[in-house]
Amino acid sequence: DRDRPGLGPAGDGKSLGFFLHPVVAIDAADEAVLGVAGARIWTRGMDKVKERQKRHLEDKESERWLEGAQTAATVLAPAARIVVVGDRESDIYQIFTRKPANVDLIVRARGNRKLADGGLLFETGAGLTPAVEMPVKVAPRQPRIPGDNGRVARVAVSFGQVTIAKPKTGRATPDAKQVTLHLVVAREMGEPSRGLTGGSEPPLLWRLLTTMPVETIED
Numbered sequence: 763d764r765d766r767p768g769l770g771p772a773g774d775g776k777s778l779g780f781f782l783h784p785v786v787a788i789d790a791a792d793e794a795v796l797g798v799a800g801a802r803i804w805t806r807g808m809d810k811v812k813e814r815q816k817r818h819l820e821d822k823e824s825e826r827w828l829e830g831a832q833t834a835a836t837v838l839a840p841a842a843r844i845v846v847v848g849d850r851e852s853d854i855y856q857i858f859t860r861k862p863a864n865v866d867l868i869v870r871a872r873g874n875r876k877l878a879d880g881g882l883l884f885e886t887g888a889g890l891t892p893a894v895e896m897p898v899k900v901a902p903r904q905p906r907i908p909g910d911n912g913r914v915a916r917v918a919v920s921f922g923q924v925t926i927a928k929p930k931t932g933r934a935t936p937d938a939k940q941v942t943l944h945l946v947v948a949r950e951m952g953e954p955s956r957g958l959t960g961g962s963e964p965p966l967l968w969r970l971l972t973t974m975p976v977e978t979i980e981d
Contacts, residue, residue, distance in 0.1 A: 770805035780805045783826040800833035802826045827852040835862035859937040871969040878925040878940045887947040890920035894979045917948045921976045944976040
């Protein structure tokens with residue numbers, strides 16, 4: 763690999779390689795995988811970079827999430843609706859303020875963001891009244907333990923509207939000073955049980971931020 767041009771440090775910081783961030787299109791009705799709508803490929807340089815908080819979004823690898831939403835908006839434009847789903851890495855203020863008009867977002871919250879009313883996201887979510895309970899299939903733990911076929915968790919789901927304040931680190935950007943979203947919280951009831959496989963793990967706790975309205979259980 764040392765003789766191959768164009769590669770950079772991989773995830774472990776030592777091996778050479780490149781990174782790939784794909785946008786995978788899935789049909790919401792039947793969960794069929796339609797294919798790859800786009801992909802960002804990049805390599806890292808050897809030089810040290812500035813602290814993350816001091817860099818503009820355009821200079822961060824996390825900019826790929828916004829680029830992915832823009833790719834989806836273009837490539838999947840004929841779709842009846844486009845919803846981009848991302849894990850904690852996609853919890854970026856600018857992705858909510860700069861998203862394409864024809865794209866909605868569902869993002870797993872990463873940080874305890876400050877709200878426009880002075881409160882905090884996680885504490886506000888903890889105070890929401892559960893609206894419904896439902897079973898959720900949980901995948902087996904990794905690395906896989908023999909006999910662990912996953913489990914079914916009982917979760918209480920609550921939801922409400924929140925207005926997130928612009929982070930202080932983003933004051934130099936032209937983004938709106940606040941953005942209103944809907945928060946969905948799924949919290950496991952009771953202690954997790956893995957049956958014969960044993961082992962302990964924390965109860966499920968998912969906090970999702972979405973640009974779509976969530977005002978009823980059906981939503």
